[in-house]
Amino acid sequence: xxxxxxxxxxxxxxxxxxxxxxxxxxxxxxxxxxxxxxxxxxxxxxxxxxxxxxxxxxxxxxxxxxxxxxxxxxxxxxxxxxxxxxxxxxxxxxxxxxxxxxxxxxxxxxxxxxxxxxxxxxxxxxxxxxxxxxxxxxxxxxxxxxxxxxxxxxxxxxxxxxxxxxxxxxxxxxxxxxxxxxxxxxxxxxxxxxxxxxxxxxxxxxxxxxxxxxxxxxxxxxxxxxxxxxxxxxxxxxxxxxxxxxxxxxxxxxxxxxxxxxxxxxxxxxxxxxxxxxxxxxxxxxxxxxxxxxxxxxxxxxxxxxxxxxxxxxxxxxxxxxxxxxxxxxxxxxxxxxxxxxxxxxxxxxxxxxxxxxxxxxxxxxxxxxxxxxxxxxxxxxxxxxxxxxxxxxxxxxxxxxxxxxxxxxxxxxxxxxxxxxxxxxxxxxxxxxxxxxxxxxxxxxxxxxxxxx
Amino acid sequence: xxxxxxxxxxxxxxxxxxxxxxxxxxxxxxxxxxxxxxxxxxxxxxxxxxxxxxxxxxxxxxxxxxxxxxxxxxxxxxxxxxxxxxxxxxxxxxxxxxxxxxxxxxxxxxxxxxxxxxxxxxxxxxxxxxxxxxxxxxxxxxxxxxxxxxxxxxxxxxxxxxxxxxxxxxxxxxxxxxxxxxxxxxxxxxxxxxxxxxxxxxxxxxxxxxxxxxxxxxxxxxxxxxxxxxxxxxxxxxxxxxxxxxxxxx
Ligand SMILES: [Zn+2]
Numbered sequence: 001x002x003x004x005x006x007x008x009x010x011x012x013x014x015x016x017x018x019x020x021x022x023x024x025x026x027x028x029x030x031x032x033x034x035x036x037x038x039x040x041x042x043x044x045x046x047x048x049x050x051x052x053x054x055x056x057x058x059x060x061x062x063x064x065x066x067x068x069x070x071x072x073x074x075x076x077x078x079x080x081x082x083x084x085x086x087x088x089x090x091x092x093x094x095x096x097x098x099x100x101x102x103x104x105x106x107x108x109x110x111x112x113x114x115x116x117x118x119x120x121x122x123x124x125x126x127x128x129x130x131x132x133x134x135x136x137x138x139x140x141x142x143x144x145x146x147x148x149x150x151x152x153x154x155x156x157x158x159x160x161x162x163x164x165x166x167x168x169x170x171x172x173x174x175x176x177x178x179x180x181x182x183x184x185x186x187x188x189x190x191x192x193x194x195x196x197x198x199x200x201x202x203x204x205x206x207x208x209x210x211x212x213x214x215x216x217x218x219x220x221x222x223x224x225x226x227x228x229x230x231x232x233x234x235x236x237x238x239x240x241x242x243x244x245x246x247x248x249x250x251x252x253x254x255x256x257x258x259x260x261x262x263x264x265x266x267x268x269x270x271x272x273x274x275x276x277x278x279x280x281x282x283x284x285x286x287x288x289x290x291x292x293x294x295x296x297x298x299x300x301x302x303x304x305x306x307x308x309x310x311x312x313x314x315x316x317x318x319x320x321x322x323x324x325x326x327x328x329x330x331x332x333x334x335x336x337x338x339x340x341x342x343x344x345x346x347x348x349x350x351x352x353x354x355x356x357x358x359x360x361x362x363x364x365x366x367x368x369x370x371x372x373x374x375x376x377x378x379x380x381x382x383x384x385x386x387x388x389x390x391x392x393x394x395x396x397x398x399x400x401x402x403x404x405x406x407x408x409x410x411x412x413x414x415x416x417x418x419x420x421x422x423x424x425x426x427x428x429x430x431x432x433x434x435x436x437x438x439x440x441x442x443x444x445x446x447x448x449x450x451x452x453x454x
Numbered sequence: 455x456x457x458x459x460x461x462x463x464x465x466x467x468x469x470x471x472x473x474x475x476x477x478x479x480x481x482x483x484x485x486x487x488x489x490x491x492x493x494x495x496x497x498x499x500x501x502x503x504x505x506x507x508x509x510x511x512x513x514x515x516x517x518x519x520x521x522x523x524x525x526x527x528x529x530x531x532x533x534x535x536x537x538x539x540x541x542x543x544x545x546x547x548x549x550x551x552x553x554x555x556x557x558x559x560x561x562x563x564x565x566x567x568x569x570x571x572x573x574x575x576x577x578x579x580x581x582x583x584x585x586x587x588x589x590x591x592x593x594x595x596x597x598x599x600x601x602x603x604x605x606x607x608x609x610x611x612x613x614x615x616x617x618x619x620x621x622x623x624x625x626x627x628x629x630x631x632x633x634x635x636x637x638x639x640x641x642x643x644x645x646x647x648x649x650x651x652x653x654x655x656x657x658x659x660x661x662x663x664x665x666x667x668x669x670x671x672x673x674x675x676x677x678x679x680x681x682x683x684x685x686x687x688x689x690x691x692x693x694x695x696x697x698x699x700x701x702x703x704x
Contacts, residue, residue, distance in 0.1 A: 022693075052462060138566045142522060144519075151624060205470075210522075210526060211502075212470060212501070238676070288564075291615075359588070359589070359608045359610070360612060360653075360654070361477075361610070361654065362475045362476040362479075362610065362653055362654055362655055363476065365476030365478065365479035365655055365658075366473075366476050389689070389692050389693035389696050390654075390658075390659070390693055392693070393658050393659065393689055393690055393693050394479075394658075396485070397479070397482045397486065397658065398687060402689065414684075
């Protein structure tokens with residue numbers, strides 16, 4: 001077993017050097033064996049899954065845990081499939097296939113979750129939330145739930161951290177020991193409840209008896225304070241309770257019995273969904289033994305991953321903030337953050353429909369653009385990407401006048417267009433255009449830096 | 455004929471369960487286009503446990519959900535079966551998409567031969583196939599006699615079920631799978647019923663189909679056809695044409 005791993009590792013290196021690839025199936029078998037071998041060497045392993053916020057939560061958690069003295073391994077930037085894990089682990093393995101670092105925090109795609117879970121002994125499993133994701137990739141919401149459920153069932157002796165405010169995720173922790181939960185403060189949820197929102201609450205059904213759940217307050221999607229009026233399913237009590245403050249900080253109260261003082265956390269990320277990511281990461285770090293002080297120090301080093309609200313400054317005070325959108329819930333969260341920023345002049349929606357984006361653009365119709373259009377003062381809407389026209393049509397039905405819309409046919413012209421506005425713009429993009437846009441914006445803002453030097 | 459303001463009542467069935475492919479997009483298009491023709495529009499969302507008032511429904515929209523949700527809906531709607539049958543025979547327009555389409559038939563048979571009961575409003579069945587039929591789709595739109603109407607319908611399909619029926623089809627597949635991936639036919643039309651696997655959602659990029667449904671609804675409710683103004687569909691047809699070209703060139 002071990003020898004095979006070593007041979008594979010050498011072959012892998014060789015193959016990479018020569019730039020050739022081994023026959024697919026053979027390669028896949030070898031890789032699986034090698035992956036298992038590496039995973040087996042881990043002494044502490046946190047896996048983070050769910051449909052939204054995995055990347056940010058994992059990045060936050062990594063920054064809270066990792067330092068020179070106690071290094072951790074992570075799969076950065078959303079490389080959450082088998083290849084991503086391989087790449088992350090290979091960086092810490094010596095030529096014999098032995099890992100030098102034995103602690104890891106991995107983001108794992110919900111569809112790959114059971115497959116990976118068969119090969120590991122996790123210390124802690126974290127489920128951020130279960131929202132309706134790209135439908136054509138894995139089917140329907142029930143599918144994401146059942147995949148995660150399957151993976152968790154393999155490890156009854158491992159700890160589990162769930163989001164109490166999400167009934168689908170909370171269901172996973174029902175009657176399970178070794179389970180922790182995090183939740184936003186009930187008062188905070190009540191004060192944020194928007195009654196006029198037309199968001200679709202996809203998961204708002206009792207998974208025990210099938211009736212619609214009753215909400216005493218909700219934040220977005222199916223996230224909130226819920227209970228079933230027909231059976232005993234209800235919002236579970238949480239060990240970690242977050243209260244978001246006006247200044248974008250988060251105060252965390254603990255009923256976990258773990259040593260340490262309650263904390264006020266601050267990190268440079270906007271939006272309620274990021275408050276959840278922060279609370280989730282904090283709770284996970286506490287469960288695996290990090291002190292609140294260590295967590296605070298780690299957060300200071302945190303760098304936000306690409307596309308999670310990155311800002312680029314260019315000529316004439318032009319400012320572009322880039323955010324990834326990939327499903328209704330994520331997009332609604334980003335749109336709320338955009339509405340809160342009253343200086344916003346324009347928004348650009350870049351919609352592609354390749355495999356990694358989701359080939360079905362139906363989800364655009366589940367995004368609550370109606371509330372957004374009513375509540376924001378945006379002057380101009382740019383639509384770009386392969387499905388720019390679908391986006392424009394969606395905005396038209398949300399009440400945007402055609403005169404306020406610009407359809408950008410050539411994506412490469414976008415940075416120049418937006419950086420000459422002299423205004424603040426938010427660019428929301430699906431996955432396949434995101435990194436290119438980030439690169440172009442970066443270059444354009446560097447140009448500006450050079451201009452100043454001259 | 456003198457045009458007078460007409461009331462049009464759109465009923466969205468179980469939006470909390472059957473809204474997998476953004477059917478509120480279809481509703482928005484129907485409502486907006488009817489209003490642009492000076493109709494007064496009401497949209498009623500019938501949720502689980504609410505009663506369905508067929509007397510006061512001019513057009514029903516039935517979307518798709520997961521298998522579990524579809525079973526719940528079938529059970530719920532069963533008590534209206536007799537009335538639904540009568541209304542459909544009388545020409546009640548029904549837009550049924552994906553799972554909603556399958557629900558109109560007798561049952562949907564899963565790979566393990568378990569049958570999810572449908573409403574049996576129309577005489578057909580659906581069986582699960584090995585792989586899901588997923589991708590962009592374009593069809594030529596047919597009339598009830600099977601003649602080409604000279605227009606296309608575009609969208610996205612994603613279904614595991616294979617449907618075979620002997621009703622007139624909604625269209626002939628130009629690219630994509632359609633009802634079963636075999637006979638090059640897509641959807642079904644019977645009196646006021648339009649059933650299809652095409653979503654995206656269906657109506658925003660296919661305004662001609664939306665208008666056809668609205669005409670059917672007015673005829674059903676007021677017993678006559680109406681001549682009305684055409685609307686500015688440039689944006690919708692640009693989006694339609696883009697997807698059509700791209701789908702056909704693949
Ligand atoms: Zn219940």
